[in-house]
Amino acid sequence: MSHAAVRAWFLAHKWSSLICTAFLLMLCVTGLPLIFHDEIDALSGDTPSAATGLASSQDHPGLKPLDVMLAKALAAKPGSVPLFMAFDNAGPLMTITTGPSPGAAEKDMTLQIFNRATGEVAGAAEEGGVMHFILQLHVDMFLGLPGMFFLGAMGFLFIVALVSGVVLYAPFMRRLAFGTLRTSRSKRLKWLDYHNLLGVVALAWASVVGLTGVINTLGTPIIQLWQMRELAEMTRLYAGKAALPPERYGSLDAAMAEVRRVRPGNNPQFIAFPGGNFSSKHHYAVFLQGDTPLTEHLLTPALVDAETGRLTDVRTLPWYAQALLLSRPLHFGDYGALPLKILWALLDIVTIVILVTGLYLWIGKRRTTVAAHVREVETGGEAAAAL
């Protein structure tokens, strides 16, 4: 690699890292407890203990009808309308989200948790608490959509830093064996070697978690794009019709039976009611999960006319929405039981060390010329960046 090329990649690495480091540190630190949020929630008793038994997403005589469950949720919140109903594959718990109107904003929504086997209330979602604070900080720093996009941009810079870091790894390691850690010569050389080793070893994991994090920040526009394009096309016969008022919503169980008739074997992950971001103004959108572990994450919306209970269309989600759905588990690390979460946490800590050593390497020699830094890279750290 030429001097000019090393110099350009060095500058790309330096600036992309410098801009995103503070935010990435925040994301890594807040992400650490979030990996274990299920375990922490269970310990602190914030959520009802996961009742075992029949899965609420199933169709089984031992489970209460959806209409009954919905009536209970609405009775607890008089004057409100249904927005979402979500199911579990592990137990009988389900959630019902209601709000003042069909297009209600997220802050006006109420989430109730029910046990579909007993029909009893199992709890209400706590909106406060430390974990909720950490989650908001991690997702958008309490700044809503702009905050989310900003963190997405930081994630993009993190990916630029990873790529440029790998490129610089090549000239740096030309005369060094993999894993070389020269810990006894100078502090700078020691941390430089650690930065290189940890960076290249965590590369694949950090790229996947970084990229899926960026995709997650684009969730809102991705859903809107799907609604504008695919959903509008699926429901084009309804275009221009006035929104269906909630008092004319028909039976959910009849709608679900219709969906199960067309797609036997597929259970719903959630149902979106008319008027929200996930449906049209006239449909129950039943988001079906696949029947294998991999396709379980990939949803297929079935649109049922909310008034008549007749199926309008079933169509798999477009690639960009599938990418969003797969980005969730791949970012959260919650799909392979506790050992995977522990590995996720270890790699998260490795990433924190990469960020801190990178910062140390910059602070230590920030008045040094770029040429000296380039020389340091090209000699594998032998020629220390002179002051």
Next chain:
Amino acid sequence: MRRPRQSLRRVFAVPAAVAIFSIVGLVAALTGDGWRDALSWAALAVPPAAIIWAMKARTT
């Protein structure tokens, strides 16, 4: 530890292997439970294991 210049292939041999293990680990648990989870844990343990190995065997 002055060594002759290595080829790019040589420089990236171990990092590429670690990356492949990482990807296998990331994908395996996504495709199912049971042995796929176990494969995922084993494969994704390779990056931390490589660090520990270097700290033991390559520290000078």
